[in-house]
Amino acid sequence: MFSRRGFLGTAALASASAISGRVQAASIPEAPTMDKVVMQPPLHPIGGPDYRPVVTLNGWSLPFRMNGDWKEFHLVAEPVVREFAEGMKVNLWGYNGQSPGPTIEAVEGDKVRIFVTNKLPEYTTVHWHGMIIPSGMDGVGGLTQPHINPGKTFVYEFEMKKSGTFMYHPHSDEMVQMAMGMMGMVVVHPRDQSFRPVDRDFVFVMSTYRVDPGTYLPQVNEMTDFNMWTWNARVFPGIDPLPVRLGDKVRVRIGNLSMTNHPIHLHGHSFAVTCTDGGWVPESAQYPETTTDVPVGAVRVFDVLADNPGDWAFHCHKSHHTMNAMGHEVRNLIGVSRKDLAKAVGKLAPDGMAMGSTGMAMGNMEMPAPDNTLPMMTGTGQFGPIEMGGMFTVMKIREDLARDDYRDPGPYKFPQGTVAYEVASPAAEPTRQKPGGPPMKNMKM
Numbered sequence: 001m002f003s004r005r006g007f008l009g010t011a012a013l014a015s016a017s018a019i020s021g022r023v024q025a026a027s028i029p030e031a032p033t034m035d036k037v038v039m040q041p042p043l044h045p046i047g048g049p050d051y052r053p054v055v056t057l058n059g060w061s062l063p064f065r066m067n068g069d070w071k072e073f074h075l076v077a078e079p080v081v082r083e084f085a086e087g088m089k090v091n092l093w094g095y096n097g098q099s100p101g102p103t104i105e106a107v108e109g110d111k112v113r114i115f116v117t118n119k120l121p122e123y124t125t126v127h128w129h130g131m132i133i134p135s136g137m138d139g140v141g142g143l144t145q146p147h148i149n150p151g152k153t154f155v156y157e158f159e160m161k162k163s164g165t166f167m168y169h170p171h172s173d174e175m176v177q178m179a180m181g182m183m184g185m186v187v188v189h190p191r192d193q194s195f196r197p198v199d200r201d202f203v204f205v206m207s208t209y210r211v212d213p214g215t216y217l218p219q220v221n222e223m224t225d226f227n228m229w230t231w232n233a234r235v236f237p238g239i240d241p242l243p244v245r246l247g248d249k250v251r252v253r254i255g256n257l258s259m260t261n262h263p264i265h266l267h268g269h270s271f272a273v274t275c276t277d278g279g280w281v282p283e284s285a286q287y288p289e290t291t292t293d294v295p296v297g298a299v300r301v302f303d304v305l306a307d308n309p310g311d312w313a314f315h316c317h318k319s320h321h322t323m324n325a326m327g328h329e330v331r332n333l334i335g336v337s338r339k340d341l342a343k344a345v346g347k348l349a350p351d352g353m354a355m356g357s358t359g360m361a362m363g364n365m366e367m368p369a370p371d372n373t374l375p376m377m378t379g380t381g382q383f384g385p386i387e388m389g390g391m392f393t394v395m396k397i398r399e400d401l402a403r404d405d406y407r408d409p410g411p412y413k414f415p416q417g418t419v420a421y422e423v424a425s426p427a428a429e430p431t432r433q434k435p436g437g438p439p440m441k442n443m444k445m
């Protein structure tokens with residue numbers, strides 16, 4: 001759980017007098033910080049209207065305090081070390097101990113006051129992407145407010161006018177700060193709890209990095225050639241699975257603050273996009289999909305009925321995005337004899353490895369890699385190597401999960417006779433229609 005480093009007792013504050021306005025803003029709430037990279041349990045509200053909280057993949061929701069009728073949060077922009085997966089740590093910038101920052105949850109109609117303290121070496125701001133707020137709270141440095149200098153704290157105050165899924169990120173030296181991982185999600189729950197309720201609600205933001213093998217810092221000038229494709233700054237097998245109870249209504253909220261679109265695909269089900277960063281999609285405008293493209297600078301939320309038990313791959317459908325760092329200059333040698341080539345390559349680069357002449361399957365192969373570098377394709381399932389990296393995880397649908405249980409239930413126990421299997425020898429040739437019948441009318445043979 002979050003460290004409570006002096007985090008004030010929320011109950012006591014909730015009963016504080018109902019002062020509002022700018023005066024009490026002088027008392028800045030403590031900023032909780034997170035030192036874990038695994039999904040934290042849903043954070044049930046300790047004040048204000050009730051809601052079913054979300055869970056953030058490999059992340060957490062920011063605790064708040066009630067101050068009169070204001071919900072107060074405290075974000076601290078600061079350098080962090082984020083583990084992308086076991087074996088690789090990257091120096092990023094983020095909020096409250098992690099990148100991405102914690103998810104901010106509130107309810108439609110809430111008055112929120114969000115304190116932002118800058119502990120970065122340069123100025124920053126926070127922009128609230130998709131939210132309907134007064135112009136002066138929009139967080140565009142220079143345009144709507146002065147930049148927040150290092151060591152300073154600013155406060156944003158607004159009403160959560162509409163429910164939905166939004167994002168936050170700097171509008172201050174954006175190219176650098178977003179390439180360094182500064183971003184997070186905002187979930188505003190409907191005030192009417194009967195509006196499209198779900199049993200499980202997951203949220204994450206997609207970002208990309210170029211971290212050259214053996215290094216610890218993203219190349220912030222990179223515009224297209226990224227090599228780490230992350231969900232909440234984690235790559236497979238470091239991304240949490242999505243444990244789901246059979247029959248649950250499940251919502252998955254996906255933000256995209258990377259530099260390219262990601263077609264997100266779930267196996268074994270069809271779903272409908274029910275919400276974007278613009279708001280809820282009317283039912284009459286929803287249609288079934290199995291893949292939905294999440295454009296750059298956008299949010300897509302889908303609802304799915306988890307009625308098909310099993311281990312279901314859930315991933316970006318751009319196959320390069322389900323891999324970790326690789327050499328892009330590798331030539332395609334499928335079908336080429338490797339004998340002479342290997343000799344020549346060996347002379348030039350003793351540790352070099354050419355793409356195989358039969359493909360790149362390398363489940364049983366170990367390559368030497370520099371420190372702090374993940375294998376390109378990795379992960380092991382109950383039947384062998386999964387050979388994935390990047391934007392890949394598994395939705396695990398089980399009959400026997402408790403209501404709020406988000407622990408990894410382990411590999412699926414397939415009912416007997418339901419797994420693809422090898423046959424001992426090819427079956428006898430079936431009788432086939434032979435070519436050579438009379439030619440069809442008007443057909444030149």
Ligand SMILES: [Cu+2]
Pocket residue numbers: 229261262263316317318321391
């Ligand atoms: Cu992708």
